[in-house]
Amino acid sequence: MSEHASWPFQEAQKVQLAFAGEGTRTPIVFETGFGPSGLPHVGTFAEVVRTSFIIQAFLQLTGRPGVLYAFCDDMDGLRRVPKNLPQPEMLAENLGRPISRIPDPFGCCSSFSGHMENKLKELLDRYQLGYQLKSSVEEYQKGVFNPALRLILEKLEEIKAVILPTLQEENQKDWSPFFPICENCGRLYTTRVLDYYPQKDSLKYVCDGTFGRPWKVEGCGHKDKISILDGKVKVGWKVDWAMRWFAYQVRYEMFGKDLIDSAKLSGKIVRLFGAEPPAGMTYEMFLSEAGKKISKSVGEGLAVEEWLRYAPLESMLFYLYQNPKKQRRLYFDVIPKSVDDYLAEVARYPALEETQVQDSVVWHLSKMTGKTPGYSGNINYTLVLHLIEGIGADDHDLLYDYLLRYDPKVAENRELVEQLVQSALNYFRDFIEPHKQYRTPDAGERELLQKFRDRLAALPDQDANQLQALVFDLARENGMEAAAFFKLIYQVLLGQDRGPRFGTFAKLVGKERILKMLEQKLAGATGS
Ligand SMILES: [Zn+2]
Numbered sequence: 001m002s003e004h005a006s007w008p009f010q011e012a013q014k015v016q017l018a019f020a021g022e023g024t025r026t027p028i029v030f031e032t033g034f035g036p037s038g039l040p041h042v043g044t045f046a047e048v049v050r051t052s053f054i055i056q057a058f059l060q061l062t063g064r065p066g067v068l069y070a071f072c073d074d075m076d077g078l079r080r081v082p083k084n085l086p087q088p089e090m091l092a093e094n095l096g097r098p099i100s101r102i103p104d105p106f107g108c109c110s111s112f113s114g115h116m117e118n119k120l121k122e123l124l125d126r127y128q129l130g131y132q133l134k135s136s137v138e139e140y141q142k143g144v145f146n147p148a149l150r151l152i153l154e155k156l157e158e159i160k161a162v163i164l165p166t167l168q169e170e171n172q173k174d175w176s177p178f179f180p181i182c183e184n185c186g187r188l189y190t191t192r193v194l195d196y197y198p199q200k201d202s203l204k205y206v207c208d209g210t211f212g213r214p215w216k217v218e219g220c221g222h223k224d225k226i227s228i229l230d231g232k233v234k235v236g237w238k239v240d241w242a243m244r245w246f247a248y249q250v251r252y253e254m255f256g257k258d259l260i261d262s263a264k265l266s267g268k269i270v271r272l273f274g275a276e277p278p279a280g281m282t283y284e285m286f287l288s289e290a291g292k293k294i295s296k297s298v299g300e301g302l303a304v305e306e307w308l309r310y311a312p313l314e315s316m317l318f319y320l321y322q323n324p325k326k327q328r329r330l331y332f333d334v335i336p337k338s339v340d341d342y343l344a345e346v347a348r349y350p351a352l353e354e355t356q357v358q359d360s361v362v363w364h365l366s367k368m369t370g371k372t373p374g375y376s377g378n379i380n381y382t383l384v385l386h387l388i389e390g391i392g393a394d395d396h397d398l399l400y401d402y403l404l405r406y407d408p409k410v411a412e413n414r415e416l417v418e419q420l421v422q423s424a425l426n427y428f429r430d431f432i433e434p435h436k437q438y439r440t441p442d443a444g445e446r447e448l449l450q451k452f453r454d455r456l457a458a459l460p461d462q463d464a465n466q467l468q469a470l471v472f473d474l475a476r477e478n479g480m481e482a483a484a485f486f487k488l489i490y491q492v493l494l495g496q497d498r499g500p501r502f503g504t505f506a507k508l509v510g511k512e513r514i515l516k517m518l519e520q521k522l523a524g525a526t527g528s
Pocket residue numbers: 104106107108109110114115
């Protein structure tokens with residue numbers, strides 16, 4: 001038994017236990033699904049990254065390689081016009097058609113789904129995540145699913161017995177696992193199966209349905225016989241999922257909590273085929289800024305590119321490594337803490353006991369990226385942000401020099417620190433600066449701040465604790481709560497209610513700089 005505590009190892013162990021008896025020649029298949037009807041976001045990326053963590057753990061545990069199939073459901077029909085995409089009228093024209101047959105609204109790729117798949121590929125290739133992209137349409141057309149399609153036809157009644165009880169009565173009568181693509185109008189969701197011919201692997205359909213709003217799509221009336229093989233007919237998604245598990249012998253697939261019921265049905269169906277459903281786990285959906293569940297529709301969630309504008313990739317991988325079963329927000333404001341926690345973990349790593357090493361996110365990252373991240377300094381993201389707040393500089397080199405003076409170890413970690421500075425500058429400009437509101441001190445407060453300035457100027461050195469103590473002393477002497485005095489300082493100097501520990505901040509930006517800031521503010525407050 002594995003003694004690893006981290007979830008990737010526990011998941012890997014599930015696969016090991018469930019499929020231990022299998023031969024050892026081929027790699028074990030891990031699958032993730034991607035609906036290419038919208039641009040990939042952090043949620044899409046999360047599934048691939050998390051499954052990759054498990055594959056590394058599985059290799060470590062068993063010595064057996066795993067392969068990751070990133071399955072793109074590009075045979076799926078377009079059900080609604082996604083928000084935030086160009087050419088909505090063109091897309092509306094194409095409602096009901098498989099997205100692989102719809103033109104690229106961006107005009108650069110061979111199809112709508114081709115565009116989304118290219119985006120996903122770009123993303124995954126950039127980080128050298130090992131995977132095989134599987135295009136549903138190509139797999140259908142190559143005949144990869146043909147044996148399973150025959151099985152579906154053969155087991156039709158048993159499959160109906162699984163699915164029909166979950167449907168509303170009015171939907172039961174015409175239900176079929178098969179969605180013929182009308183050979184006349186090219187649509188999926190307007191067709192209805194009339195009859196099956198198992199001896200000939202074919203069926204009869206009519207294109208007379210309607211669906212969708214506000215754009216209503218109507219069938220063309222075409223009636224025909226068609227083969228169920230080679231991509232002429234798609235299978236509805238719960239059966240489709242089971243079909244993939246069967247055809248690829250998928251041994252692991254994780255999915256969001258929203259798919260628990262679907263997975264149960266797909267599990268029953270794959271058993272009808274005489275196979276076992278994969279091992280897997282359900283993860284919590286990410287929450288938006290407002291704490292609502294992020295839907296998969298376009299325009300929600302944080303794009304991977306956006307995260308990378310504000311922080312290094314590793315901090316995002318670190319964020320995705322954190323317990324997937326815990327509900328967490330995915331919004332810009334999680335970034336600073338994620339980076340700081342990541343750096344702390346990296347700094348801790350060399351001192352870990354041997355038994356703890358493989359449960360560290362750093363071990364998993366080193367397996368994934370091929371290099372072990374290292375960091376030994378005292379600078380973190382929050383500190384860099386505070387420095388930018390303090391000296392207000394847009395000057396990358398000046399910021400770097402300040403940091404180097406604060407912590408000589410910065411020199412050993414130059415590349416990382418410079419990346420932090422660049423990312424933090426972006427973060428500051430986009431999220432902090434626009435919200436700054438400076439307080440104009442009243443007469444009493446000015447007097448207090450003047451005293452503060454003079455006492456600060458008289459301090460002989462720049463010890464962080466002494467600088468911190470000065471604020472407490474002054475507050476006490478003036479019968480004021482220390483917290484209120486800190487708040488006053490931050491509101492006046494930084495335009496915000498809270499700030500870094502004052503002593504650390506003063507040491508970081510330098511006493512002279514604080515004195516200058518105070519003088520400017522006091523001069524400004526008199527209206528001079
Ligand atoms: Zn394109």
